[in-house]
Amino acid sequence: MSEAHLKKDTRPVYVISVAATLVAAHPRTLRIYEDEGLICPARTPTNIRLYSDEDIRRITWIRHLTRERGVNLAGIRLLFELEERLGARILEALYAEGTRDRAAKQAAAAAVPTTEGAGADPDDR
Amino acid sequence: MSEAHLKKDTRPVYVISVAATLVAAHPRTLRIYEDEGLICPARTPTNIRLYSDEDIRRITWIRHLTRERGVNLAGIRLLFELEERLGARILEALYAEGTRDRAAKQAAAAAVPTTEGAGADPDDR
DNA sequence: ACCTTCTTGACAACACCATTGTCAGGGTTC
DNA sequence: GAACCCTGACAATGGTGTTGTCAAGAAGGT
Numbered sequence: 669m670s671e672a673h674l675k676k677d678t679r680p681v682y683v684i685s686v687a688a689t690l691v692a693a694h695p696r697t698l699r700i701y702e703d704e705g706l707i708c709p710a711r712t713p714t715n716i717r718l719y720s721d722e723d724i725r726r727i728t729w730i731r732h733l734t735r736e737r738g739v740n741l742a743g744i745r746l747l748f749e750l751e752e753r754l755g756a757r758i759l760e761a762l763y764a765e766g767t768r769d770r771a772a773k774q775a776a777a778a779a780v781p782t783t784e785g786a787g788a789d790p791d792d793r
Numbered sequence: 794m795s796e797a798h799l800k801k802d803t804r805p806v807y808v809i810s811v812a813a814t815l816v817a818a819h820p821r822t823l824r825i826y827e828d829e830g831l832i833c834p835a836r837t838p839t840n841i842r843l844y845s846d847e848d849i850r851r852i853t854w855i856r857h858l859t860r861e862r863g864v865n866l867a868g869i870r871l872l873f874e875l876e877e878r879l880g881a882r883i884l885e886a887l888y889a890e891g892t893r894d895r896a897a898k899q900a901a902a903a904a905v906p907t908t909e910g911a912g913a914d915p916d917d918r
Numbered sequence: 919a920c921c922t923t924c925t926t927g928a929c930a931a932c933a934c935c936a937t938t939g940t941c942a943g944g945g946t947t948c
Numbered sequence: 949g950a951a952c953c954c955t956g957a958c959a960a961t962g963g964t965g966t967t968g969t970c971a972a973g974a975a976g977g978t
Contacts (some may be wrong), residue, residue: 934965
């Protein structure tokens with residue numbers, strides 16, 4: 669195993685237009701998430717945003733919670749705060765938990781975020 | 794010690810107008826919380842809502858999260874869901890947690906719900 | 919009996935939020 | 949030089965939270 673393997677998910681690679689396409693959102697929306705403190709993408713030395721796979725996963729969670737569950741950004745901020753305080757991925761307890769046979773049905777029916785991209789308008793120009 | 798001591802907090806005692814006064818909300822609001830599945834007050838044999846002290850505490854949390862933190866009802870539903878799944882009072886981790894000296898300052902400055910009543914319009918007629 | 923408070927259901931107003939979209943002026947990358 | 953990024957602002961649209969009211973009926977206390 670190579671030593672660059674463990675940090676692969678946190679390596680900043682996507683510019684905002686690519687990231688927006690990956691999560692099926694408007695670039696404007698991603699900037700708003702950042703203004704709200706929900707994400708913190710890396711920057712190039714010349715101030716260009718670069719999103720990592722972990723950023724994408726986080727955004728996918730935000731999208732899922734807002735669109736599928738109707739949670740607003742304040743609620744998501746609190747969720748993330750709780751995850752930090754507790755040092756656990758409490759959100760994953762909602763799906764794929766160990767509640768016997770109900771777990772599989774739950775996870776399948778609830779459209780768990782899987783970082784899949786869709787076709788949308790690419791940019792804000 | 795009497796045997797009715799342990800369940801005192803869950804004993805239904807307040808009708809909706811009293812409960813609304815206790816949490817400084819409109820009776821209408823409490824019915825909405827119930828429609829949304831956030832609370833489930835007991836009923837008399839003749840269908841009158843009766844709120845326990847634990848119900849009041851729960852509502853006080855809802856009020857705090859919506860007004861002070863801007864969380865919407867969908868977010869609160871998810872929070873309560875998580876508490877059930879994890880079997881822990883994760884919300885209390887936000888305040889009065891054991892993070893050394895910061896705990897006291899946090900708890901004091903954040904207006905922790907304490908079930909205190911204020912003067913408000915009593916009824917919806 | 920009377921009057922108050924409770925019930926459900928509906929409708930509405932008001933303010934706020936999430937998301938997308940656009941425009942401007944300027945920097946970066948290829 | 950064209951296409952993309954930056955910040956900041958403004959706006960439209962649709963949705964939500966809360967309070968408030970109206971109606972018709974049941975329950976409770978004095």
